[in-house]
Amino acid sequence: MSSAIVEKYAKAVMSEFKGKELDELLLDLKNISLAFKEDKFSSLINSPIVDTKTKEHLVMSLFEKKISQKFENLLKLLSQNKRLDLIPDLFERVSSILRTSKNKFKGVIYSNEDLTKDQISKLESIFSKKFDADISLDFDKGDYSGVKVDLEELGVEISFSMDRLKHDMSDYILKAI
Numbered sequence: 612m613s614s615a616i617v618e619k620y621a622k623a624v625m626s627e628f629k630g631k632e633l634d635e636l637l638l639d640l641k642n643i644s645l646a647f648k649e650d651k652f653s654s655l656i657n658s659p660i661v662d663t664k665t666k667e668h669l670v671m672s673l674f675e676k677k678i679s680q681k682f683e684n685l686l687k688l689l690s691q692n693k694r695l696d697l698i699p700d701l702f703e704r705v706s707s708i709l710r711t712s713k714n715k716f717k718g719v720i721y722s723n724e725d726l727t728k729d730q731i732s733k734l735e736s737i738f739s740k741k742f743d744a745d746i747s748l749d750f751d752k753g754d755y756s757g758v759k760v761d762l763e764e765l766g767v768e769i770s771f772s773m774d775r776l777k778h779d780m781s782d783y784i785l786k787a788i
Contacts, residue, residue, distance in 0.1 A: 632681070
């Protein structure tokens with residue numbers, strides 16, 4: 612449900628904000644999104660006890676500079692509709708739409724082994740050539756045995772799993788016997 616709501620707000624933002632104004636909006640949304648990573652801020656915004664005006668004032672207080680009237684209206688609209696908690700998702704969606712329009716995409720590499728910056732940049736160039744786009748990859752070290760590259764915006768997931776390789780090799784050997 613919230614993704615459909617975020618999509619509507621993102622479309623409205625993309626139709627109203629253009630050029631430099633859109634870049635400033637993204638920076639401002641990013642700042643608010645970073646604030647949501649703080650537990651106190653997030654709990655205040657999501658609290659049913661705190662009134663909407665206080666929440667709105669809290670979000671506005673994050674900015675030292677004067678914000679544009681359009682952006683202020685957007686924040687007020689989100690506040691009135693009790694949707695301030697959607698700001699991080701809105702930031703991600705608007706960023707994604709903007710990257711897509713510029714033929715730039717983000718992805719994530721998952722592996723339990725550390726990858727060097729050189730290896731990551733080689734993977735970026737390979738995928739950039741393959742998809743004829745500017746691909747940037749982030750690295751996420753986890754417990755995945757092998758390597759998995761996830762380009763969610765393109766709908767592509769490529770993986771090489773050591774467990775699966777071992778399983779396939781043992782199946783092949785058993786069939787050969």
